[in-house]
Amino acid sequence: MRLILLRxxxxxxxxxxxLQGHDNSPLSPRGIEQARAIVPRLRSLAPARVVTSDLGRVRQTAEIVGHADAPSDERLRELDMGEWTGLRKDALIAEKPDLYRAWRAGSYTPAGGEAWDDFVARITSTLTHWLYAGQGDLLAIVHSGVVRVACFGFLGLKPAHLLPVTPGNLAIFDFEDVRGAAPPRLEAYNLGEFAPDTDVAD
Structure with missing residues (x-):
């Protein structure tokens, strides 16, 4: 069984x-192009089931790729960034470099935000739930943080060891036996029609 994650x-x-977190912003013209470009690859993968985050940018992507009727789950939302929601990454790095690095490392939580450990627990349990909920490959249309958590929660890969998750690209996990003790294998990361980005905000 495959778990296919599309940012x-x-x-x-x-x-x-x-930083968007639980807030929202519509897709840019490039974002619409990215979503359209991944459609042929999704068709070739032919997932049996689809689920999405309930946030607007994900639902807009789901509609473009042909899954407007897919169920949504609020538990698949991006990390809640609290008072940092809407702030610019470059401003945070300039004004609070130590806190920003600590946040990225999972050891600092902005006021009103969600702790990294809680985020990991939320996402891994929710993805596992949807894998158990049916048979066949599962496509989850989600956020960059969700992909990073999947890599960490299922494989032990820390975000610092991964390139940023490019919008409109895929990560694929191969679960030989979702109920077994063996961890999944990472089949693909940043797979898509757009080259991996090196500096992307969440």
Whole structure:
């Protein structure tokens, strides 16, 4: 069984390098292009089931790729960034470099935000739930943080060891036996029609 994770297309806030969290911004023209470009690859993968985050940028991506009727699950939302929601990444790095690095490392939580460990627990349990909920490959249309958590929670890969998750690209996990003790294998990461980005805001 495969777990196929698709990050939503680039948003207007992504272009401004603003942290989105549970807030929302519509797809940019490039984001719409990214979503359209991944459609042939999704068709070739032919997932049996689809689920999405309930946030607008993901639902917009789902509609473009042909899964407007897929169920949504609020538990698949991006990390809640609390008072940092809407702030620009470059401003945070300039004004609070130590806190920003600590946040990226999972050891600091902005006021009103979600702790990294809680985020990991939320996402891994939710993805596992959907894998158990049916048979066949599962496509989850989600956020960059969700992909990073899947790599960490299922494989032990820390975010610092991964390139940023490019909008409109795929990560694929191969679960030989979702109920077994063996961890999945990472079949693909940043797979898509757009080259991996090196500096992308969440």
């Amino acid at each position: 939503h297309g680039e948003t207007l806030w992504n272009t401004e390098k603003r």
